[in-house]
Amino acid sequence: MASDTLTTGGGTRTGRRRTRSPRAGLTALAVVLSVISVLLSVISVLPVLWMLTSSFKTRETVTDGKLIPTDFTFDNFVYVFTEVPFARYLWNSFFISAVITIAALFFHSMAAYALARLRFPGREKLFGAIFATLLVTAPVVLIQLFMVARELGLLDSYAGLIIPAIFNAFGIFLLRQFYLGLPKELEEAAVIDGCGHWRVYWTIVLPMSRPILSALAIFFFLANWNAFVWPLVATSDQDLTVVQLGIASFQTQYTSNWNYILAAATVAALPMLILFFVFQRQIVESIKTSGIK
Helix, strand or coil: CCEEEEEECCEEEEEECCCCCHHHHHHHHHHHHHHHHHHHHHHHHHHHHHHHHHCCCCCCCCCCCCCCCCCCCCHHHHHHHHCCCHHHHHHHHHHHHHHHHHHHHHHHHHHHHHHHHCCCCCHHHHHHHHHHHHHCCHHHHHHHHHHHHHHCCCCCCHHHHHHHHHCCHHHHHHHHHHHHCCCHHHHHHHHHCCCCHHHHHHHHHHHHCHHHHHHHHHHHHHHHHCCCHHHHHHCCCHHHCCHHHHHHHHHHHCCCCHHHHHHHHHHHHHHHHHHHHHCHHHHHHHHHHCCCC
8 A cells, every 4th residue: 555754844754545445446336337227227118117007098098198097997908809800910920939939949959950060061151151141131032032932822821921930040050059068978978879960969959958949939939929021021811910910900090099009019018028027037048158159
């Protein structure tokens, strides 16, 4: 600790200079970051909370700007499920999202295992080509995808909504990075015992992949639950309308009835919010354990 020597008429006096403790600086930084986190959390949650509470307001009070409803009513939800086939929209979105999620996890895990463990010519180039598709946004290939689906007779069908959405480079990339971190000794021991690549993948790799598969299932299901552009282009049949198109039709038909629109949006958002809060730990763990190597 630094010291100062002061000379006075009566002699010398030695004093110590006060220095700021590093721990105090870290504590102040932690407080500032905590305050910023709380503010950002409030800003993020407030619109969702306002949507939830406003869905219970009447048409006259839905735009009053108050967070707590003054006239509490369930009539908006009754109207959504009785006057509009909203239950059909929910079922379509659930069925399509579930099938896409299951098929995508199956095919992506096989492709990722092959790219991570199997040795074959052009493996790295193939992975590079797959990864490069992440740089191409969906609207760029929308017209070409529509033309291919039309030639194959997939328009206005569940197959047309499901098949094009199964294959995604994001899942392959994330699973490959996860598989690269798995210990090779387990697979080598299984090969010595006579297991082939398929048995190693099915009995060893897949059970060890449950955390990241759970996280990817949430990502895939959420992305397809919120799908809007491709269902809008690929279908015109009302029986195939998904929930996001149903909400868009609400905005067109009931422009001034925001109480109905917010009730429909709340019904569509609640399953995803519940799913995220239940499996948020798996999502965080998958991101931590599947970094780029």
